[in-house]
Amino acid sequence: MSAIDQYLDSHATRFEEELCEFLRIPSVSADANHRPDMHRAADWVVDQFRRMGFATDVIATAGHPMVYAESPKVPGAPTALVYGHYDVQPVEPLDKWISPPFEPTRRDGNLYARGATDDKGQLFTHMKGVEAWVTVEGRLPVNLKFLIEGEEEVGSQALEKYLEEHADRLACDCVVISDGGQFAPGMPAINYGLRGISYFELRVTGPDRDLHSGSFGGSVTNPANALCKILTGLMDSQGRVTIPGFYDDVVPLTDRERSEYAALPFDEKEYFEQIGLKQGTGEVGYTALERRWARPTFDINGLWSGYQGDGAKTVLPATAGAKFSFRLVPDQDPAKIYEGLKQKIAELSPPGITTELLEFQGAPGVLVSLDSPYIEAAAKGIQHAFGRRPVFTREGGSIPIVTKFHQCLGAVVLLIGWGQDDDNTHSPNEKFALVDFHRGIKASAKLWEELAKC
Amino acid sequence: MSAIDQYLDSHATRFEEELCEFLRIPSVSADANHRPDMHRAADWVVDQFRRMGFATDVIATAGHPMVYAESPKVPGAPTALVYGHYDVQPVEPLDKWISPPFEPTRRDGNLYARGATDDKGQLFTHMKGVEAWVTVEGRLPVNLKFLIEGEEEVGSQALEKYLEEHADRLACDCVVISDGGQFAPGMPAINYGLRGISYFELRVTGPDRDLHSGSFGGSVTNPANALCKILTGLMDSQGRVTIPGFYDDVVPLTDRERSEYAALPFDEKEYFEQIGLKQGTGEVGYTALERRWARPTFDINGLWSGYQGDGAKTVLPATAGAKFSFRLVPDQDPAKIYEGLKQKIAELSPPGITTELLEFQGAPGVLVSLDSPYIEAAAKGIQHAFGRRPVFTREGGSIPIVTKFHQCLGAVVLLIGWGQDDDNTHSPNEKFALVDFHRGIKASAKLWEELAKC
Numbered sequence: 001m002s003a004i005d006q007y008l009d010s011h012a013t014r015f016e017e018e019l020c021e022f023l024r025i026p027s028v029s030a031d032a033n034h035r036p037d038m039h040r041a042a043d044w045v046v047d048q049f050r051r052m053g054f055a056t057d058v059i060a061t062a063g064h065p066m067v068y069a070e071s072p073k074v075p076g077a078p079t080a081l082v083y084g085h086y087d088v089q090p091v092e093p094l095d096k097w098i099s100p101p102f103e104p105t106r107r108d109g110n111l112y113a114r115g116a117t118d119d120k121g122q123l124f125t126h127m128k129g130v131e132a133w134v135t136v137e138g139r140l141p142v143n144l145k146f147l148i149e150g151e152e153e154v155g156s157q158a159l160e161k162y163l164e165e166h167a168d169r170l171a172c173d174c175v176v177i178s179d180g181g182q183f184a185p186g187m188p189a190i191n192y193g194l195r196g197i198s199y200f201e202l203r204v205t206g207p208d209r210d211l212h213s214g215s216f217g218g219s220v221t222n223p224a225n226a227l228c229k230i231l232t233g234l235m236d237s238q239g240r241v242t243i244p245g246f247y248d249d250v251v252p253l254t255d256r257e258r259s260e261y262a263a264l265p266f267d268e269k270e271y272f273e274q275i276g277l278k279q280g281t282g283e284v285g286y287t288a289l290e291r292r293w294a295r296p297t298f299d300i301n302g303l304w305s306g307y308q309g310d311g312a313k314t315v316l317p318a319t320a321g322a323k324f325s326f327r328l329v330p331d332q333d334p335a336k337i338y339e340g341l342k343q344k345i346a347e348l349s350p351p352g353i354t355t356e357l358l359e360f361q362g363a364p365g366v367l368v369s370l371d372s373p374y375i376e377a378a379a380k381g382i383q384h385a386f387g388r389r390p391v392f393t394r395e396g397g398s399i400p401i402v403t404k405f406h407q408c409l410g411a412v413v414l415l416i417g418w419g420q421d422d423d424n425t426h427s428p429n430e431k432f433a434l435v436d437f438h439r440g441i442k443a444s445a446k447l448w449e450e451l452a453k454c
Numbered sequence: 455m456s457a458i459d460q461y462l463d464s465h466a467t468r469f470e471e472e473l474c475e476f477l478r479i480p481s482v483s484a485d486a487n488h489r490p491d492m493h494r495a496a497d498w499v500v501d502q503f504r505r506m507g508f509a510t511d512v513i514a515t516a517g518h519p520m521v522y523a524e525s526p527k528v529p530g531a532p533t534a535l536v537y538g539h540y541d542v543q544p545v546e547p548l549d550k551w552i553s554p555p556f557e558p559t560r561r562d563g564n565l566y567a568r569g570a571t572d573d574k575g576q577l578f579t580h581m582k583g584v585e586a587w588v589t590v591e592g593r594l595p596v597n598l599k600f601l602i603e604g605e606e607e608v609g610s611q612a613l614e615k616y617l618e619e620h621a622d623r624l625a626c627d628c629v630v631i632s633d634g635g636q637f638a639p640g641m642p643a644i645n646y647g648l649r650g651i652s653y654f655e656l657r658v659t660g661p662d663r664d665l666h667s668g669s670f671g672g673s674v675t676n677p678a679n680a681l682c683k684i685l686t687g688l689m690d691s692q693g694r695v696t697i698p699g700f701y702d703d704v705v706p707l708t709d710r711e712r713s714e715y716a717a718l719p720f721d722e723k724e725y726f727e728q729i730g731l732k733q734g735t736g737e738v739g740y741t742a743l744e745r746r747w748a749r750p751t752f753d754i755n756g757l758w759s760g761y762q763g764d765g766a767k768t769v770l771p772a773t774a775g776a777k778f779s780f781r782l783v784p785d786q787d788p789a790k791i792y793e794g795l796k797q798k799i800a801e802l803s804p805p806g807i808t809t810e811l812l813e814f815q816g817a818p819g820v821l822v823s824l825d826s827p828y829i830e831a832a833a834k835g836i837q838h839a840f841g842r843r844p845v846f847t848r849e850g851g852s853i854p855i856v857t858k859f860h861q862c863l864g865a866v867v868l869l870i871g872w873g874q875d876d877d878n879t880h881s882p883n884e885k886f887a888l889v890d891f892h893r894g895i896k897a898s899a900k901l902w903e904e905l906a907k908c
Binding site for chain 2: 195233272276283296297299301305306307350397
């Protein structure tokens with residue numbers, strides 16, 4: 001057993017006590033009454049880093065302060081940036097908590113408190129991984145930067161701006177984020193991909209007023225019929241989007257990825273049952289997991305036209321509209337999708353209507369190659385602590401801040417979470433399994449060692 | 455010149471005075487304050503018929519009374535039923551009237567008053583046509599029945615029930631209705647067809663709650679996508695409805711009808727411009743008039759799903775819905791359409807959703823053959839009075855009470871109106887051109903003669 005691991009084991013109880021101290025600070029970012037607590041929490045974090053010899057900086061923002069901390073330079077070694085947040089969700093409804101949210105309580109091997117897993121507990125694992133190195137070895141094997149914000153639960157506005165303006169200061173080889181979960185209890189995961197998104201609104205206009213569907217019907221292009229036709233025309237019978245060039249830049253699933261997914265304990269039947277369904281549909285030739293994680297989509301998010309009330313109204317509506325979005329996968333480019341979509345809508349539009357297309361959001365997907373040495377370093381750190389290799393997963397949604405890190409810093413993002421699905425993040429009785437807390441610290445300490453070899 | 459026409463000419467002024475008397479009764483059916491006026495108007499009509507030797511009956515209803523009048527029996531002659539209504543629309547906004555609505559006023563060859571054309575003035579033309587025969591010849595050449603209601607402007611509920619329950623009493627060869635207009639001033643029309651309707655609501659249900667379109671999108675059938683696909687699948691690229699058997703019972707346009715329509719002063723460009731359009735679309739192979747009058751349609755009347763507010767919401771909606779209708783033409787049967795639609799929706803539905811179809815209204819279309827002797831009788835009556843043959847038109851909408859007459863009595867319905875498009879029915883300054891009033895009387899008197907030959 002290494003000296004680092006021995007240190008971690010012998011100080012485990014103190015680590016828990018320190019985390020409890022951190023959790024007692026009610027740093028609810030959404031509530032203006034907690035503004036002083038936000039500063040206390042930031043100061044508490046700064047104090048931890050100072051004691052470990054980091055250079056620290058409290059960055060004032062229009063909202064709550066960010067903490068920046070940088071380890072002493074290790075020449076020739078890679079640089080990792082750890083991102084986390086010290087703010088927490090509101091605690092309401094308070095009467096649903098078994099123990100008070102800001103009085104951390106141990107029950108059944110878990111530590112209950114608001115922020116236990118999201119994200120104070122997980123962030124703290126990386127701070128303790130640093131402490132072990134600094135105390136035992138006198139120095140870290142890699143260069144580390146920590147960027148810890150206080151506004152994750154309210155939109156990360158200051159952080160996004162800071163990333164755009166201070167890419168030089170934050171320059172790194174990889175970004176480490178532990179703000180999520182394992183695939184299943186004791187089955188840690190590395191999330192190596194996120195989907196992006198292109199979101200639109202389409203407005204279709206026909207006659208200059210609502211018409212009587214008897215007097216005019218049959219001769220006038222119905223904007224609602226036209227809208228349905230256009231939207232339907234965006235996907236073919238194989239569940240593939242018909243926009244020209246849509247799949248040109250899609251990074252195909254590798255054989256390794258497909259077998260990694262197939263080996264996961266994921267039961268399609270159970271998945272559908274949990275949302276009240278017997279079955280799904282999707283792009284032909286892919287499993288449900290592949291469709292969710294690694295293939296682009298077309299989903300209508302909203303539809304409206306004409307009469308939506310009770311009974312019947314014989315109206316030929318003047319307008320119709322829809323909101324719809326494409327989940328994108330690497331390397332699809334939202335700007336190219338937009339251009340192709342405009343062209344396709346023009347092709348699909350019948351005479352007698354005009355269309356207006358509004359673009360709401362565009363964000364590309366994120367994908368780290370499974371062959372990346374940083375991925376392997378993280379896998380080794382996790383294997384060391386959890387006693388098994390992590391599984392490799394992706395996420396179907398986008399995490400805007402992850403995309404932002406990826407875009408601004410051009411670095412590999414390692415999403416390695418220690419949480420579990422039943423941790424009650426954002427709900428009453430949030431918890432963090434103590435075994436995961438300690439495994440997380442051990443994985444983190446090992447990660448610094450492995451990253452040094454990259 | 456016939457004795458009948460001479461009589462009509464020499465009593466023209468008195469006819470106008472009598473009509474003014476009728477118009478002075480403010481028989482607004484919608485306003486409970488006018489209940490005594492409704493009875494006065496009914497009594498006034500009854501008195502007219504009594505003086506012409508008709509058997510009369512004031513039929514009490516839950517609302518306003520109906521008047522029934524029947525001529526002395528003419529053995530061996532056909533029977534016509536004249537339908538009209540003595541009630542009028544409310545007059546608001548009163549300050550927009552140039553002369554008070556219940557003080558009939560002559561201006562520029564028109565008679566201004568509420569009810570002048572809708573329907574007291576037009577109904578009265580048929581009463582005066584009778585008077586000429588009774589006075590000049592001592593008897594009518596045909597059997598006539600008049601059914602005059604006081605609730606046309608508020609839904610005709612009592613009339614519908616009466617038609618269902620007293621088909622024997624009302625038995626006739628044709629129904630004459632003058633409650634509409636000419637095609638253009640001085641260009642009288644016989645409307646010989648109405649479209650019917652089948653109206654539905656389709657509800658599509660997918661997962662048991664709204665889902666995150668990122669986490670689930672691609673694997674779950676989106677109810678809004680499915681709805682658009684189903685609706686779009688109900689019409690092919692030629693503008694034809696795809697429901698099995700949909701066109702089986704459609705009475706095709708005859709060559710005569712197509713040339714009658716083509717000869718009408720109807721400018722497609724102008725038609726579209728009036729509703730803010732440059733062009734329309736519709737079933738391939740038909741003109742705009744043919745599409746509106748004689749071909750069935752599929753129009754979406756309402757659409758809804760997911761998020762309809764500002765901005766973007768990345769939701770995969772749990773449900774989606776639409777209201778839509780088919781305008782039917784003779785001899786399409788709403789019950790068969792409903793069955794075919796259910797089958798087609800089942801075919802078009804992707805896996806992973808359930809559908810619920812609600813049927814709201816079903817009414818068949820009405821069509822009188824242009825070869826009918828009753829049509830020719832009406833055409834001759836009109837030609838005699840207006841100095842030209844009528845044009846033959848249809849109406850794209852349905853007129854429920856006309857369908858009801860057609861269904862309950864199995865008789866040919868003759869829709870022959872003397873009004874003009876600018877008569878301001880239902881608006882301030884309603885009018886009836888005096889020339890049309892007198893031409894209407896003359897056409898009516900001639901109609902009785904022509905009908906006798908059928």
